[in-house]
Amino acid sequence: MNAILEQMQGFGIIPVVVINDVKDAEPLAKALCEGGLPCAEVTFRTDAAEESIRIMAEKFPEMLIGAGTVLTTEQVDRAVAAGAKFIVSPGLNPRIVKYCVEKGIVITPGTTNPSDVEQAIENGLEVVKFFPAEPAGGLKMIKAMAAPYVGMKFMPTGGINPNNVRDYLAYDRIIACGGSWMVDGKLVNAGEFDKITELVKEAVQIVKEVRG
Numbered sequence: 001m002n003a004i005l006e007q008m009q010g011f012g013i014i015p016v017v018v019i020n021d022v023k024d025a026e027p028l029a030k031a032l033c034e035g036g037l038p039c040a041e042v043t044f045r046t047d048a049a050e051e052s053i054r055i056m057a058e059k060f061p062e063m064l065i066g067a068g069t070v071l072t073t074e075q076v077d078r079a080v081a082a083g084a085k086f087i088v089s090p091g092l093n094p095r096i097v098k099y100c101v102e103k104g105i106v107i108t109p110g111t112t113n114p115s116d117v118e119q120a121i122e123n124g125l126e127v128v129k130f131f132p133a134e135p136a137g138g139l140k141m142i143k144a145m146a147a148p149y150v151g152m153k154f155m156p157t158g159g160i161n162p163n164n165v166r167d168y169l170a171y172d173r174i175i176a177c178g179g180s181w182m183v184d185g186k187l188v189n190a191g192e193f194d195k196i197t198e199l200v201k202e203a204v205q206i207v208k209e210v211r212g
Helices: 003-011 022-035 049-059 073-082 094-103 114-122 138-146 165-170 185-190 193-211
Strands: 013-017 039-043 064-068 086-089 106-111 127-130 153-156 177-179
Touching: 003 013, 003 039, 003 064, 013 193, 022 039, 022 049, 022 185, 022 193, 039 049, 049 064, 049 073, 064 073, 073 086, 073 094, 086 094, 094 106, 094 114, 106 114, 114 127, 127 138, 138 153, 138 165, 153 177, 165 177, 165 193, 185 193
Parallel strands: 013 039, 013 177, 039 064, 064 086, 086 106, 106 127, 127 153
Antiparallel strands: none
16 A cells, blocks of 8 residues: 555544634644644645645644645645645546546545446555545445455545544544544634644544554
8 A cells, every 4th residue: 555545544533624724724733743643634625725734744744734625636736736745535536536646646536436436446546535424325335335346445534523433443444534523613713722632632542442
């Protein structure tokens, strides 16, 4: 498996963050690192996303930072130039996947059905996002899809929370779960970074309990 994907597997949980103001980027990155989860998927749907990735990557070079909700090849270029080490998209856009693969950029595109997984295999991918995880059938659906595609692993995102994350993490075909409960937008906007650190520590503990 690719080294970046292995890192993600080691973390077990990838915080999915929405940053509306670049001033929050540095304290948020600090809170994640202090909580023991030096990684983030920064969603590219806000005006602050690109600069936030740049700040986080520069101030915390030990962090694994990716860009989420990437919908165009132009966004891929901007995210990578800012310091993103991986790309995540809500769905599987063959053009974006091919673009990333050709450039050697790690991408985990969103999938919800076997046809999506087959497109991912066609492009040589080892891991896909499963999104939106809970509305699309959750762990039951992932297990059903994983059966015929023995080489594919999954990163479920959407509706993952402290109550169900253990079940997902216990399944060996899941490398990591994307989650936003520990980096809730309300906490970020309110500057409650101490609370975020606490929630991140709890998330890290869950991963340890399940995966040892």
